[in-house]
Amino acid sequence: MLKINKLNVGVEDKTILNDINLNINKGELHVIMGRNGTGKSTLSNIIAGKEGYNIGGGKLLFNNKNLLDMSIEDRALEGIFMSFQYPVSIPGLNTMHFLRTSVNSIRKHQNKKEYTSGEFIKLFKEKLKVVGLDESFARRSVNDGFSGGEKKRFEILQMLLIEPKLIILDETDSGLDIDALKIVANGINNFKSSQNGFLLITHYYRIIEYLNPNFVHVLLDGKIVKSGDKNLALKLEKEGYGWLQK
Amino acid sequence: MDKIKETKQKLSDISSSEYKYGFKTEIEEERLPNGLNENIIKSISKIKNEPKWLLDFRLKSYEKWKKMKEPSWQNLNYPKIDFNEICYYSSPKKKKLKSLDEVDPELLKTYDKLGIPLDEQKMLSNVAVDAVFDSVSIATTFKDTLKKAGVIFCSFSEAVIDYPDLVKKYLGTVIPSSDNYYAALNSAVFSDGSFVYIPKNTKCPMELSTYFRINAANTGQFERTLIIADDNSYVSYLEGCTAPMRDENQLHAAIVELITLDNAEIKYSTVQNWYPGDKNGKGGIYNFVTKRGHCKGANSKISWTQIETGSSLTWKYPSCILRGDNSVGEFYSVALSNNFQQADTGTKMIHLGKNTKSTIISKGISAGHGQQTYRGEVKIMKNARNARNFSQCDSILIGDNCGAHTQPYINIKNSSSKIEHEATTSKIGEDQLFYCNQRGISTENAISLIINGFCKDVFKKLPMEFAIEAQKLMEISLEGCSVG
Numbered sequence: 001m002l003k004i005n006k007l008n009v010g011v012e013d014k015t016i017l018n019d020i021n022l023n024i025n026k027g028e029l030h031v032i033m034g035r036n037g038t039g040k041s042t043l044s045n046i047i048a049g050k051e052g053y054n055i056g057g058g059k060l061l062f063n064n065k066n067l068l069d070m071s072i073e074d075r076a077l078e079g080i081f082m083s084f085q086y087p088v089s090i091p092g093l094n095t096m097h098f099l100r101t102s103v104n105s106i107r108k109h110q111n112k113k114e115y116t117s118g119e120f121i122k123l124f125k126e127k128l129k130v131v132g133l134d135e136s137f138a139r140r141s142v143n144d145g146f147s148g149g150e151k152k153r154f155e156i157l158q159m160l161l162i163e164p165k166l167i168i169l170d171e172t173d174s175g176l177d178i179d180a181l182k183i184v185a186n187g188i189n190n191f192k193s194s195q196n197g198f199l200l201i202t203h204y205y206r207i208i209e210y211l212n213p214n215f216v217h218v219l220l221d222g223k224i225v226k227s228g229d230k231n232l233a234l235k236l237e238k239e240g241y242g243w244l245q246k
Numbered sequence: 247m248d249k250i251k252e253t254k255q256k257l258s259d260i261s262s263s264e265y266k267y268g269f270k271t272e273i274e275e276e277r278l279p280n281g282l283n284e285n286i287i288k289s290i291s292k293i294k295n296e297p298k299w300l301l302d303f304r305l306k307s308y309e310k311w312k313k314m315k316e317p318s319w320q321n322l323n324y325p326k327i328d329f330n331e332i333c334y335y336s337s338p339k340k341k342k343l344k345s346l347d348e349v350d351p352e353l354l355k356t357y358d359k360l361g362i363p364l365d366e367q368k369m370l371s372n373v374a375v376d377a378v379f380d381s382v383s384i385a386t387t388f389k390d391t392l393k394k395a396g397v398i399f400c401s402f403s404e405a406v407i408d409y410p411d412l413v414k415k416y417l418g419t420v421i422p423s424s425d426n427y428y429a430a431l432n433s434a435v436f437s438d439g440s441f442v443y444i445p446k447n448t449k450c451p452m453e454l455s456t457y458f459r460i461n462a463a464n465t466g467q468f469e470r471t472l473i474i475a476d477d478n479s480y481v482s483y484l485e486g487c488t489a490p491m492r493d494e495n496q497l498h499a500a501i502v503e504l505i506t507l508d509n510a511e512i513k514y515s516t517v518q519n520w521y522p523g524d525k526n527g528k529g530g531i532y533n534f535v536t537k538r539g540h541c542k543g544a545n546s547k548i549s550w551t552q553i554e555t556g557s558s559l560t561w562k563y564p565s566c567i568l569r570g571d572n573s574v575g576e577f578y579s580v581a582l583s584n585n586f587q588q589a590d591t592g593t594k595m596i597h598l599g600k601n602t603k604s605t606i607i608s609k610g611i612s613a614g615h616g617q618q619t620y621r622g623e624v625k626i627m628k629n630a631r632n633a634r635n636f637s638q639c640d641s642i643l644i645g646d647n648c649g650a651h652t653q654p655y656i657n658i659k660n661s662s663s664k665i666e667h668e669a670t671t672s673k674i675g676e677d678q679l680f681y682c683n684q685r686g687i688s689t690e691n692a693i694s695l696i697i698n699g700f701c702k703d704v705f706k707k708l709p710m711e712f713a714i715e716a717q718k719l720m721e722i723s724l725e726g727c728s729v730g
Binding site for chain 2: 048049050071072073076077081082084087088090091092093094097098099101102105106109141142158162
């Protein structure tokens with residue numbers, strides 16, 4: 001589904017990602033771990049299409065389409081979703097209105113029937129329960145005055161409604177208490193299927209324990225220096241990153 | 247005949263323009279020569295069959311105007327207006343306007359996009375409409391229903407003839423003709439407008455609405471609105487404006503005076519969509535308007551809500567004089583300047599009575615090369631004990647070539663009063679756009695969602711139908727603008 005081949009990315013003169021190779025197939029969940037500032041968020045931004053980076057060669061394909069030629073919006077319409085590390089607030093913009101606009105734009109693009117307002121309200125309330133948010137969220141503004149935990153749950157709620165194909169979770173577990181983490185992990189597990197793929201960026205083993213990833217990769221100084229399974233994450237949790245550096 | 251149908255018919259008659267309502271044949275083709283002098287004023291007064299006291303009022307105002315200077319303190323740039331190049335009176339010609347066929351197709355497209363074809367724009371149910379076309383009020387709908395409730399809603403010219411005592415008692419009491427340059431000009435040459443009187447203990451049974459339209463070329467529009475709400479009465483009044491697209495600038499200098507007596511309330515809403523000029527700043531309406539309300543009675547309330555998306559220049563400060571004890575003044579405003587539009591707008595809240603309260607919420611949006619100034623004054627006089635004011639002035643910028651300016655003046659003369667002022671200026675964030683784009687929402691839609699969110703506090707003060715219209719207007723006004 002997602003193919004990254006020898007991708008190099010920089011900002012101004014600085015190289016951030018160096019010869020990255022990564023394949024994510026349907027039904028797979030990949031985890032990326034690494035120290036602060038090693039390029040993890042850059043990788044997710046590049047997949048989503050954020051501007052301001054120099055691409056110094058390499059390939060980035062999604063279902064054989066060249067993502068590097070596509071706008072942020074087109075990538076989203078094709079099924080790429082990013083759960084933001086720091087979701088931005090949009091005062092005055094109603095959550096449900098925002099999400100219905102989003103979901104229907106994407107459904108329209110994918111030739112699916114758009115939701116009527118009645119259908120959407122029902123669905124919205126249903127999914128609110130899944131992520132443990134109160135119905136009053138239907139009357140709030142996008143991320144405005146949300147607590148850290150509420151923001152992350154709201155991101156997962158959006159994922160559940162948009163039903164994307166490739167989901168990037170950028171530190172979705174950071175700042176969550178134990179109960180909220182369980183709820184978020186359950187939301188992800190219930191949505192995970194043979195039809196979608198995940199890329200999870202995290203610092204902690206906690207969420208990995210819940211999610212059972214297929215692969216764990218370590219990003220160090222812009223390079224993937226080691227790949228393994230769940231046990232690699234456990235080792236990192238115990239020993240840190242020092243042993244990976246020569 | 248059902249009322250909506252009736253209005254519909256009347257309005258389609260207006261736009262198909264046989265103008266059979268309320269006009270004498272000899273008036274129908276009237277257009278005075280360009281220029282301003284005593285004879286022009288006398289002619290206007292004569293055409294309208296005015297009593298001598300009104301002609302005197304006009305002539306005195308003209309004398310004052312001649313001695314006054316055009317204001318220059320505002321943050322607006324425009325070439326000098328030649329007041330002798332303007333036609334001060336034009337009434338619809340008998341020749342068929344072919345109505346909508348004659349309106350610029352671009353404008354029609356705009357209205358189609360709005361989902362409100364021109365002739366049906368005011369077809370909202372339960373809204374009585376007074377339509378002013380160029381200088382003359384064309385038709386006032388629902389007159390009979392209103393009459394039963396004792397409400398007077400008619401054109402200003404009719405009011406002068408039919409209710410001279412009321413007009414004489416209140417005309418110019420809120421905005422004296424010497425108030426400012428444009429008010430003096432209006433007082434000298436005003437051609438028509440709307441008059442409303444809500445009697446004691448009456449809640450006006452429907453929303454009242456005026457629809458202003460400048461059509462003729464080289465014509466200034468100088469209408470006057472006078473609304474009086476007597477003891478324990480209530481009225482909600484809506485004002486809408488459009489003008490065709492013309493290369494030359496057109497002047498609009500109106501006066502609106504509101505008066506509330508004890509326990510009365512007036513809610514005045516405007517959706518101003520005068521032609522803003524083209525993308526390069528050519529043409530458009532110069533909008534120099536004086537609007538002021540006088541909360542004369544105790545516990546009375548005046549609330550201004552304005553959505554200003556049109557005009558090439560806007561110079562407008564709807565204000566409240568809070569004289570009655572416990573009276574309340576409110577100002578809710580959204581002003582948008584795109585392309586080369588300039589707006590200098592705000593309010594004045596003058597607290598005279600005890601426990602008077604005022605609220606100001608102003609949202610300015612600048613895009614393209616637009617310039618936006620909020621200018622407001624809160625004045626609390628010595629006897630206005632325990633007066634309160636809350637002001638919030640937010641500006642948002644779209645792109646790098648526009649500007650936002652905030653100029654609040656605060657003047658407090660006693661120590662028991664409380665004032666709060668909040669102001670923010672922000673740019674539509676790239677982060678916000680990235681977030682929306684990532685959710686499959688196009689940049690254009692995202693801007694409109696963000697702006698509508700920004701304006702929400704004001705939009706929700708509008709009557710329902712107007713709120714929807716206002717939202718759509720914002721979308722159209724922002725179309726094609728880039729965050730660049």
